[in-house]
Amino acid sequence: xxxxxxxxxxxxxxxxxxxxxxxxxxxxxxxxxxxxxxxxxxxxxxxxxxxxxxxxxxxxxxxxxxxxxxxxxxxxxxxxxxxxxxxxxxxxxxxxxxxxxxxxxxxxxxxxxxxxxxxxxxxxxxxxxxxxxxxxxxxxxxxxxxxxxxxxxxxxxxxxxxxxxxxxxxxxxxxxxxxxxxxxxxxxxxxxxxxxxxxxxxxxxxxxxxxxxxxxxxxxxxxxxxxxxxxxxxxxxxxxxxxxxxxxxxxxxxxxxxxxxxxxxxxxxxxx
Amino acid sequence: xxxxxxxxxxxxxxxxxxxxxxxxxxxxxxxxxxxxxxxxxxxxxxxxxxxxxxxxxxxxxxxxxxxxxxxxxxxxxxxxxxxxxxxxxxxxxxxxxxxxxxxxxxxxxxxxxxxxxxxxxxxxxxxxxxxxxxxxxxxxxxxxxxxxxxxxxxxxxxxxxxxxxxxxxxxxxxxxxxxxxxxxxxxxxxxxxxxxxxxxxxxxxxxxxxxxxxxxxxxxxxxxxxxxxxxxxxxxxxxxxxxxxxxxxxxxxxxxxxxxxxxxxxxxxxxxxxxxxxxxxxxxxxxxxxxxxxxxxxxxxxxxxxxxxxxxxxxxxxxxxxxxxxxxxxxxxxxxxxxxxxxxxxxxxxxxxxxxxxxxxxxxx
Numbered sequence: 001x002x003x004x005x006x007x008x009x010x011x012x013x014x015x016x017x018x019x020x021x022x023x024x025x026x027x028x029x030x031x032x033x034x035x036x037x038x039x040x041x042x043x044x045x046x047x048x049x050x051x052x053x054x055x056x057x058x059x060x061x062x063x064x065x066x067x068x069x070x071x072x073x074x075x076x077x078x079x080x081x082x083x084x085x086x087x088x089x090x091x092x093x094x095x096x097x098x099x100x101x102x103x104x105x106x107x108x109x110x111x112x113x114x115x116x117x118x119x120x121x122x123x124x125x126x127x128x129x130x131x132x133x134x135x136x137x138x139x140x141x142x143x144x145x146x147x148x149x150x151x152x153x154x155x156x157x158x159x160x161x162x163x164x165x166x167x168x169x170x171x172x173x174x175x176x177x178x179x180x181x182x183x184x185x186x187x188x189x190x191x192x193x194x195x196x197x198x199x200x201x202x203x204x205x206x207x208x209x210x211x212x213x214x215x216x217x218x219x220x221x222x223x224x225x226x227x228x229x230x231x232x233x234x235x236x237x238x239x240x241x242x243x244x245x246x247x248x249x250x251x252x253x254x255x256x257x258x259x260x261x262x263x264x265x266x267x268x269x270x271x272x
Numbered sequence: 273x274x275x276x277x278x279x280x281x282x283x284x285x286x287x288x289x290x291x292x293x294x295x296x297x298x299x300x301x302x303x304x305x306x307x308x309x310x311x312x313x314x315x316x317x318x319x320x321x322x323x324x325x326x327x328x329x330x331x332x333x334x335x336x337x338x339x340x341x342x343x344x345x346x347x348x349x350x351x352x353x354x355x356x357x358x359x360x361x362x363x364x365x366x367x368x369x370x371x372x373x374x375x376x377x378x379x380x381x382x383x384x385x386x387x388x389x390x391x392x393x394x395x396x397x398x399x400x401x402x403x404x405x406x407x408x409x410x411x412x413x414x415x416x417x418x419x420x421x422x423x424x425x426x427x428x429x430x431x432x433x434x435x436x437x438x439x440x441x442x443x444x445x446x447x448x449x450x451x452x453x454x455x456x457x458x459x460x461x462x463x464x465x466x467x468x469x470x471x472x473x474x475x476x477x478x479x480x481x482x483x484x485x486x487x488x489x490x491x492x493x494x495x496x497x498x499x500x501x502x503x504x505x506x507x508x509x510x511x512x513x514x515x516x517x518x519x520x521x522x523x524x525x526x527x528x529x530x531x532x533x534x535x536x537x538x539x540x541x542x543x544x545x546x547x548x549x550x551x552x553x554x555x556x557x558x559x560x561x562x563x564x565x566x567x568x569x570x571x572x573x574x575x576x577x578x579x580x581x582x583x584x585x586x587x588x589x590x591x592x593x594x595x596x597x598x599x600x601x602x603x604x605x606x607x608x609x610x611x612x613x614x615x616x617x618x619x620x621x622x623x624x625x626x627x628x629x630x631x632x633x634x635x636x637x
Contacts, residue, residue, distance in 0.1 A: 052504060076507025083502060088365055090497050090552035100495055104507030109488055136551070156506070 002026050002067075002170050002202055007048050007058035017056065018044040020226045026219075028166070029196055031203040033217030035210060037247055041226040042206035046172045049204060050079050062170070076104035079170045080153035084178065085145060089138040094148045097137045098124055101156035119158045120151075127151035127191050143184025146176055150191055157201075166200040173205040177212055185209070189216045210247075211263050214238060215256070222246045238262035281556075284549050288563040296347070299570055300339040302578045307331060316340065341469045346573040346588070347566035348472070349464075349528040350538050352479055354546075354565020356528075357539030358558050359486055359521035362493040363514045366428055370539035371525035374427070375434035377536075379408020380529035382438045384459040389449040398474045398530040401459070405526030408434055413518070462533035462589030464573050471531040478530075482523030485516040486558065493517065493554035535589045537596025538565050544603050568592070 003025035010017050019041045026032040034042045047053040049060045051067030060067045067075060080101065090097075101123070102116040124130045127150045132140065140148060157169035171192070177185035193216060195201050207213045213220065214234045222229040222237060229246055230237055243251045243264055251264040300312045307315075312335055319336035353371055360369040371377050383404020387397050415430035442460065446453050458465070492513040495503045503510035525539075542565040543557065550556045569588070572595065576588040 050505070052501065072504065072509050073507040076505065081502075081505040083505065086498055086502055088497065088499065090494070091547065092494070092552050096494075096553060100498075100506060103491070103495060106491075 001028070002049060002060070002062050002204070004045070004049050004060045005058050007045070007060065008056045009044060009048050009053050010056050011044075016226075018226050019048060021058070022048075022221075022223070022226070022228050023058075024049075024221045024228070024231060026170070026202045026204055028200040028202060030218045031192070031196060031205060031216055033213040033220040034204060034206045034223060035208075035213055035220055035246065036223035036229075040223040042223055043174050044226070045221075045223065046081075046174055046204055046206055050081065050170075050172050051075050063168075073104040076156060078157065078168055079172065080156040082146065082149045082153050082171065082173045082176050084174050085142070089145075092137050093134050094129055094137055094140070094151075095120060095124070095133040097148060098129075098152045098155050101152040101154075104156065105160060115160055116155075119160075120155050123151040123155035123158065124148075126154055126195065128187070141184075143180045143188070146180060146184070146188055147191065150176075150188060154195060169199065170202040170204070171195075173203065173207075175206055175208060177207065177209055185212060192216075210238075210243070214261050214263060215259065234262060238264060281550060284560065288560065288567070291567055292347075292563055295567055295570055296340075296343055299343045299346075299574050300335050302574045303334070303339060304583055305331065305334045307335065338468065341472060342464050342467055342573065343570055345467050345472055345475065345531060346464055346570045348475060348479065349532045349535065350542075350569025350572075351562035351566035352475075352482075352524045352528040353535065353539040353569070354542035354561040355483070355486065355558050356521040356525045357565075358543040358554065358561045359493065359517050360539070361543055362497050362554060363517050363521075364428055365497060365499065367544070368540070369428065370543075371521070371529070372435065372534070372536060372539070374431035374522070375408040375412050375438060376405050376522050376525045377529050377534045378435040378438040378442075379411075380405035380526055381456075381459050381534045382408070382442055384533070385442045385445045385452070385456045388455040388459070389445045389452040398471070401530040402478065402526050405522070405529055408438060409518075409522045409526070458587065459533040460589075461587030462535035462592075463576070463585065463587045464532055465577075465585050467531060475527045475531045478523045478527030482520045482525075482527065485520035486524070489513055489517050489520075490555045490558055493558075494552070497552065497554075533587075533589065535569065535592055537592045537600070538569055541596045541599055541603070542568060545599075568595075 003023075005023055007019050007022045008017050009019040022041070022045060024032065024034075024045070034045055036042050044053065048055060049067070051060060051070060054068070062070070062078065067079070070078075098120045099112055099116065102112055102119065105116065106112065121130070121133075124133055127147045129144065129148050129151050132144055132148065137145065137148065153171050157167055157171070159167060173192070176188055176192075180188065189212065192203060192205075196203055205213070205217065207217075217234060219231065219233055220237055221231045222242070224246060230242060238253050240251055240253055243249070243253075250267040252267055253262050253264055255261070256263050297309065297312050297316055300316065301307060301309060311331065315332050315335040318332065319340065357370040360371065360374065361367060364373075366373070380401040381404070383400040383402070384397055386404070387400035392400060412427065412430045412434050415434070416427040442456065446456055492503075492508055495506055495508045496510060496514055496517075498506075500510045503513075529535075543561050546557055546560040546564055550560050569592065572591040573588045576586045576591050579586055
């Protein structure tokens with residue numbers, strides 16, 4: 001289990017904490033959605049849980065061990081990111097980019113071996129980017145690039161041996177569907193869902209699209225101004241009053257016609 | 273961006289390696305003492321086997337004693353400057369970074385200028401240049417660290433500030449001590465005039481020591497180019513790797529500048545050019561840039577010593593700047609040309625406002 005306990009975190013020089021007394025947890029085989037308006041601390045919570053951020057108070061524990069106590073490499077072998085599109089995309093092939101996911105598994109001064117390369121091919125197959133393997137990463141569309149990053153994350157957490165059983169792996173997805181068209185967004189989440197079902201991965205996803213989140217997240221944390229507004233399952237949280245409290249916008253909640261999960265429809269002309 | 277076809281990459285390596293093998297003897301042809309190519313080859317072979325050192329053989333001395341040492345020195349300096357340029361551009365993620373952006377070259381020139389004006393022995397000049405380069409680097413690192421952790425923006429700013437300050441100090445020395453002006457100009461413009469095997473001995477220790485971390489951490493360069501956050505998420509200790517690479521590249525630069533003076537544009541242009549052909553992977557990029565940088569400086573030096581008549585020489589830095597300036601304009605023009613970038617638009621519009629600041633940089637390929 002990955003658990004955040006009473007996390008309070010500041011960005012350097014900031015007076016107001018970006019996160020204030022935030023607790024949450026994600027179990028094996030579970031997708032945790034982090035929702036909230038802009039600047040509510042979603043990405044910061046992902047950074048805190050993955051040990052990228054020094055915490056003022058509280059801890060993030062991965063199976064009972066403080067994540068900031070892990071070495072860089074150990075942390076990277078167990079927790080991988082699908083980040084927002086980086087500012088500088090190097091002119092590398094997709095295969096080379098995915099191969100970088102194996103960096104944390106290399107011995108000192110070691111080289112990427114045949115095992116790493118096989119895992120990279122498997123990860124590209126899983127994320128459906130095999131046919132892009134020889135394309136330069138900077139020529140990919142938004143959806144293709146996001147899936148290539150997913151492949152990199154899959155390769156990053158894949159154990160070198162015993163590929164079949166459960167993996168001790170946690171993925172952090174930071175706004176993975178931002179800027180993606182509907183088909184790419186659904187394809188990306190389907191890929192992640194499959195991975196979770198197959199290997200019992202933990203997933204924490206910061207996401208704006210509350211309807212996409214309702215379809216894929218097992219549980220959710222609502223953040224507002226760096227504090228937890230509410231947490232629970234989708235059916236518990238998706239009420240008109242709760243979503244109004246979170247976003248300050250009026251929604252009408254209807255069940256999804258095929259899955260029955262709640263979907264939130266905006267009501268026009270009702271902004272405060 | 274075009275794909276880097278295997279054929280194009282293979283062609284690059286064939287041409288670069290072939291050019292290096294041909295250029296070393298060919299560059300030994302140029303100079304006062306007229307020699308034909310076959311004779312140069314024979315003399316070089318004799319030098320390699322150590323057999324033909326007949327007493328008073330002027331041709332042998334000219335080729336193996338004077339010209340070959342200068343050719344090797346120019347090649348090594350060019351290779352070192354270009355490789356350092358690759359490292360600086362990679363770790364600072366700044367396409368304008370090169371050995372000079374960090375004030376390393378300015379420091380070396382200042383050390384030399386100070387030594388000239390105080391009348392230090394000529395043999396100690398490279399040592400003074402090296403000391404100046406090291407001091408400038410330490411100053412830049414100190415300034416950049418002062419604001420917290422080592423950040424790429426502050427590092428470049430600190431480099432620019434230190435370089436400007438050192439350049440003013442050099443002007444001050446020139447104004448106060450007019451006799452030293454010709455000697456200082458030599459350092460500021462860069463030249464291989466009267467350099468020989470002794471200077472290669474001065475160059476090599478720092479050069480080799482500096483290359484070690486660069487070779488060992490070439491793979492980390494690929495990861496650092498993605499940015500610090502990404503590097504950390506992939507399990508790379510970014511600050512530590514960057515510091516080692518910075519020290520290595522600076523040692524290489526300082527060694528080169530200590531024997532050649534300040535030579536601009538090699539470290540800036542060559543990595544850009546080679547990246548267009550080989551892509552962004554740093555291991556081939558480093559080796560390719562070193563070969564091309566060596567060739568560029570080798571032939572620039574041939575031009576510098578053969579353009580003017582009666583044995584007068586141009587500073588080689590003038591040649592590289594004259595070649596590099598227009599070439600860089602071409603690169604800029606190429607980079608400014610609108611390209612199909614389907615993502616720049618979508619990622620810019622879809623980003624939540626609260627996070628716009630952290631990765632709103634332009635997409636570069």
